[in-house]
Amino acid sequence: MRSDIIQFDRTTSPVRLSSFKGKYILLHFWASWCKISREDVPFFKHLQQRFRDKNFEIISIALDTERSQWLQAIDEDGADWVQLSDLRYWSNQAAGEFGIRALPANVLMDTDGEVITRNLEPEQLDKILEQLTNEYYHQPSLMHA
Numbered sequence: 001m002r003s004d005i006i007q008f009d010r011t012t013s014p015v016r017l018s019s020f021k022g023k024y025i026l027l028h029f030w031a032s033w034c035k036i037s038r039e040d041v042p043f044f045k046h047l048q049q050r051f052r053d054k055n056f057e058i059i060s061i062a063l064d065t066e067r068s069q070w071l072q073a074i075d076e077d078g079a080d081w082v083q084l085s086d087l088r089y090w091s092n093q094a095a096g097e098f099g100i101r102a103l104p105a106n107v108l109m110d111t112d113g114e115v116i117t118r119n120l121e122p123e124q125l126d127k128i129l130e131q132l133t134n135e136y137y138h139q140p141s142l143m144h145a
Contacts, residue, residue, distance in 0.1 A: 007084035028060040029105040032073035037104040041077040043122045054133035
């Protein structure tokens with residue numbers, strides 16, 4: 001994984017991205033003010049339902065500045081997966097680390113925290129996650145654990 005990135009959850013508790021190592025991670029970069037970002041929420045709900053028991057985690061990172069607007073958007077959209085932000089807009093640490101320059105954006109990472117791919121369309125994400133999670137659960141070392 002890159003340098004350890006710290007963002008804050010809804011309760012203002014710090015969360016290290018490194019704490020998710022060992023899982024496939026989809027970093028979803030969005031903002032409460034970005035209509036296109038928010039239109040993706042139903043698809044992310046689908047991914048969460050389909051892969052939540054398959055070593056997969058969605059982590060949404062908001063490029064917001066206003067905490068109340070960020071939290072309101074999460075509640076309105078029913079986005080009940082990991083939601084993080086440092087409320088620094090385009091100066092967000094994670095966005096800088098991953099070179100995010102437009103929204104929405106996504107970064108898919110493997111279980112070691114390495115980037116697999118970026119900015120896949122929903123159908124592509126669904127297919128690659130199906131393949132990755134099936135391969136993960138069929139590794140010989142895991143079958144005998």
